[in-house]
Amino acid sequence: MRDENEGRTADGPSRRRVMKTAALATAAATVTGLGPAGTPAARAAGGPRTGRIDTHHHALPPEMRRWAVEHGLLPPEGGPNWGRWDLNKTLDTMDDLGIAAGVASAPAPPEIFRDRKLAVSGTRVFNESLAGLVQDHPTRFGFFAYLPLLHVDVAIQEAAYALDELGADGVLLMANAGGRYLGDPVFEPLFAELDRRSAVVFTHPAGLADARPVPGVEEWIADFMLDTTRAALSLVNAGTLDRYRRLSVILSHAGGFLPYLGGRVEHAGRQGEGPSPAAFRRAVRRFYYDTAMPASPYATPTLLAAVGAGRLLFGTDWPQVVRPEVDRTTALLDRDPSLSRRAHAAVNRENALRLLPTLARRLRK
Incomplete structure (x- = not known):
């Protein structure tokens, strides 16, 4: 049996993948009808110095998967897409796109770390596993360290370890924990410490804290979007971004509904029923937004009008x-008429390099 890794270097595609990519470019144009210029495979020539930076990218290295299986979070076989993460498939997808x-990053429901000892040990497994992935493939990966929000003191300690010793590019915070959204005063010491370190915070939905699902409508379709929106509005209303100006906060999935309900929020603020319109506008322009579902053509025009291309980051949500679908949404983004050539370059790569200097240094070596 031929080894799947044959010919692959730690930081580049195998000879097999290079040859396969050329065939994919032609085949995909025929099957999808997108045409060579709009086909993701046609853009596979992008390397470490030119390719996209995927800021919404999940991974489950072997040690982390073993921990999840041992603690009943994943079945030994099968399970959700993210639970079947595979390094070779991931690198192949990255090469093709x-x-x-x-x-x-490895978003996990905060409730699995309700036990303090488990929070300490499990979070360490998560972050050291991702750090090992980066160490093995320094020009292909960075990582956002997971912080257990139900134990703020543990989260502070883990942030210091991950940022200072593991070389994390930032931290991952779930949108809510224990029914508390990120603007809650209980998280103030954590944000103060992250601000002191000028940290990048990647937020990810956890599921609504207090809602029942709509029958026939999967939670990720709308509830996750509202969860991100609630987290963002919580931060705005608490004045967190105004107090901590060195923080950079990425909102998943183009900010949920946040950029699209600005008029309603400002209307409420003028009536004294929410943050002031000025505070809302400042915050909307402070956040970063990844393109991982929603992608163009539905979201892009409003998002560009609200914040500009300089705050958008390419994201896929692979492998969930x-x-x-990753191929299709990436192709739609490439063909989006709302984005100029310059804006595409910013979204695909330049904004992330500016935001994540540690990763930028590795890619430029």
Whole structure:
């Protein structure tokens, strides 16, 4: 049996993948009808110095998967897409889509770390596993360290360890924990410490803290979007971004509904029923937004009008989003008429390099 890794270097595609990519470019144009210029495979030539930076990119290295299985979070076989993460498939997908590097994260429901000892040990497994992935493939991956929000003191300690010793590019915060959203005063010491370190915070939805699902409508379709929106409005209303000006906060999935309900928020603020319109406008322009579902053409015009291309980051949500959909959403982004050539360059790569200097240094070596 031929080794799947044959010919692959730690930081580049195998000879097999290079040859396969050329065939994919032609085949995909025929099957999808997108045409060579709009086909993701046609853009696979992008390398570490030119390719995309995927800031919404999930990973489950072997040690982390073993921990999840041992603690009943995943079945030994099968399970959700993210639970079947595979390094070779990931690198193949990145090569085909011209993704130079993925900033890996492992979002997990805060409730699994309700026990303090488990929070300490499990979080360490998560972050050391991702750090090992980066160490093995320094020009293909970065990572956002997971912080257990139900134990703020543990989160502070883990942030210091991950940022100072593991070389994390930032931290991952779930949108809510224990029914508390990120603007809650209980998280103030954590944000103060992250601000002191000028940290990048990647937020990810956890599921609504107090809602029942709509029958027939999966939670990720709308509830996750509202969860992100609630987290953002919580931060705005608490004045967190105004107090901590060195923080950079990425909102998943293009900010949920946040950029699209600005008029309603400002209307409420003028009536004294929410943050002031000025505070809301400042915050909207402070956040960063990844392109991982929603992608163009629905979201882009409003998002560009609200914040400009300089705050948008390329994201795929791989591997929770399956490969055909990652291909399609990436192709739609490439063909989006709302984005100029210069804006595409900013979204695909330049904004992330500016935001994540540690990763940028590795890619430029």
